[in-house]
Amino acid sequence: MSGDPVVEELLDVTVTVNGVPRHARVPARRLLSDFLRHDLGLTGTHVGCEHGVCGACTVLLDGRPARSCLVFAVTAQAHAVTTVEGLGTREAMGPVQRAFAECHGLQCGFCTPGFLTTVTAYLEEHPHPTQDEAREAISGNLCRCTGYQNIVRSVLRAAELREAAEADATAGDS
C-alpha cells in the first residue's frame, strides 16, 4: 500500500470478559486472542494458526463461538467475551469440562479450550445431539492428539451431565 507509514496509536479498550469489565491500552491491530492472553493474562485461550482454521482460540462473543484470532480487541469493545476460564473452576467444573475429564477428551490439552467453548455453545442450542451431530459440531476444531473418538464421547457425556444438572435443579425447586 502507498501512503505514509502508519504511526501506531494506542487505544483504550474495555471488554467484558467472563462477566468482568477488563481494560487495557493496546494498538488497534491487537487481536482479541492476544488481548486476552498478553494484556489480561488469561492464557486459557490458545493460539495455533491465526487464520481461523484450527479453532484453538475459540471464545464466546456475545454467547456465540468466534475465532478470537480473527477479531480485533477494539472490535470486541462493548461486547461480552467468555473464555475457557469462564466455563468453571477446578473446584466447580462446568458439565463440558467434567465430561472431557471423565472421557479422556484431551491428551496434551492444546486444542481443549477451543473445544470446550465450542461444545458449550453447541449444547445450549442442541441439548441432545446424536453421535453424528456431535462429530459435525466439532468439525471446525483441530486436535493433533486424540483421534476425536474420545472428544465425540465427551460431547455426548456433557449432554448427559447437563441434563442431570437440570433435573437436579428442577427437583431442588419443588
Added chain:
Amino acid sequence: MKPAPFVHHAPRTVDEATSVLADVGHDGKVLAGGQSLVPMLNMRLATPAHLVDLDRVAGLDGVEVTADHVRVGALVRHADLERHEQAYAALPLLRQALRHVAHPVIRNRGTTVGSIAHADAAGEMPSVLALCDGVVEVASATGAREIPWHDFFLGPLETSLAPEELAVAVRFGRLPAGTGTAFVERARRHGDYALAGVGAAVTVADGTVTRARLTFVSVTDVPTVLDVTGPFAGREQSSVDWSGAAELVAAAVTPEGDIHATAEYRRMLAVELSRIALAEAAARSAAPGSGRGAA
C-alpha cells in the same frame, strides 16, 4: 503472524463510513466479519493503512423479505441469515447454500455481503447471488448505485466496487413460482472450502420443466449461471433423466487444478454434482411450497 499497524475507524453511520473511505481512498479497507480479511492481515498479504470497521454502523443488520427479493444488510452474519425463517420460506436456496459456508463458528462472524464483496470463486454466496439474479446496493460519499451481479464480479477476488464504495446490502431475487432449488458440494470435510459445488434452480409448470439453471463453486473463476433448459424444456418433470445435462456442463466449465483437486477431477465433480443438484431441485419444485424440502 500479526497484522501491520493500521488506523482503526469505528463509524456509527453509513455516511460516516463512506466519508472515511473517501478520505483514505486506496489506503483503506472495509472490515466486516473479518473472516477473510483478518487472515490476510495476519499473514500480511494485505497491509491497509486504514480499516473502516462496520461493527458499530447502525442500520446494516436487517433482512427484508418482499414479494420480489430478499434484501440482506452488510452486517447480517451468515448464521443469522441461515436461521431467518422468512428468508428461508421465500428463498430456500439461501439456507441450502449457507450450510456449506465454512463451519458454524466462522458463520457466526462472517457476513453474507462481505463474502460477496470478497468475491472468492470458492465462496458459496457469490454464486447464489448469480443464480438469484441479485443486485449489490452500493453507497459512497458522492452517491448511491446498484450493481447487477454480472457487472459486479470481474475476476477472482475482484469486483467493480471502487475503494471508496461500501456495499450496504445485497438483494437476492426471488425465483418464479414452481421453482425448486438445491445446493450440493463435495469437500474433504464438512465446512471446508468445496472441491466443487453446484447450485440448481428448476422451474416446473403443470408438471413440465420450463427452466433449469446451474451455478458453480470452485469450478469457474467468477460466478456464472449456466442455462441448461434446452434439452429438458417441455419434458415431464417426473420422467426427466438429468444426466442429459452432462455435455452442456462439461463444455461450459474449464476448472483449474490445485493441490486439492486436478482440473479433470473438478470437471467430473461438476458434471456429477449438476445431475444430483438438478434432480434434487426438480423433486422440490414438484413439492408444494417449492424448493422447501429438507435444506
